[in-house]
Amino acid sequence: LAKTTQPISMDSYEGQEVNITCSHNNIATNDYITWYQQFPSQGPRFIIQGYKTKVTNEVASLFIPADRKSSTLSLPRVSLSDTAVYYCLVGLLNTGGFKTIFGAGTRLFVKA
Amino acid sequence: NAGVMQNPRHLVRRRGQEARLRCSPMKGHSHVYWYRQLPEEGLKFMVYLQKENIIDESGMPKERFSAEFPKEGPSILRIQQVVRGDSAAYFCASSKQRETYEQYFGPGTRLTVT
Numbered sequence: 449l450a451k452t453t454q455p456i457s458m459d460s461y462e463g464q465e466v467n468i469t470c471s472h473n474n475i476a477t478n479d480y481i482t483w484y485q486q487f488p489s490q491g492p493r494f495i496i497q498g499y500k501t502k503v504t505n506e507v508a509s510l511f512i513p514a515d516r517k518s519s520t521l522s523l524p525r526v527s528l529s530d531t532a533v534y535y536c537l538v539g540l541l542n543t544g545g546f547k548t549i550f551g552a553g554t555r556l557f558v559k560a
Numbered sequence: 561n562a563g564v565m566q567n568p569r570h571l572v573r574r575r576g577q578e579a580r581l582r583c584s585p586m587k588g589h590s591h592v593y594w595y596r597q598l599p600e601e602g603l604k605f606m607v608y609l610q611k612e613n614i615i616d617e618s619g620m621p622k623e624r625f626s627a628e629f630p631k632e633g634p635s636i637l638r639i640q641q642v643v644r645g646d647s648a649a650y651f652c653a654s655s656k657q658r659e660t661y662e663q664y665f666g667p668g669t670r671l672t673v674t
Contacts, residue, residue: 494662
């Protein structure tokens, strides 16, 4: 799996848009980009996954530039309940490497 | 549709005892993954199982740790002769398909070794 680099922490205020960028310079051609969210004392929750350009669901958007060496998770109008750790994962979707590798993630603090 | 269930949620063991952690995947999911998370750290992959088969155990310590996913019943992660360093949160996840990173996680079992 490609190594990923994320900011250790970020602060925001309620109602703001938050963008968390993940660098994955060694991403391979067949690799997908996946983001998880983890609240304290809970297991991670799948947020979004993409391969290129833009993906949007009811929770977030994922922006992936043409070179795919980075990706940005965008959370619109965050609330206090969005305070969590966000993990970026990069890896091949259909491979024997099913051992999802989580890094340290980005701790997002949303303030009132 | 119930999510991934893990029990117990909290487990306290003395050094040298055995710990058994159970995981029931989501209905219709036949792929199970175990992860360990130390305080303030990310999750570390331990093992990936399908029914009656261990597919990838490259993250499992060579000694004292074992996992199974029998044809019937939950997946079990067993830690023999626990030591203080085994204290951590152990998460189980399941997926419907083999080729996916969309895994559904349980609430975890917090193991404390005294």
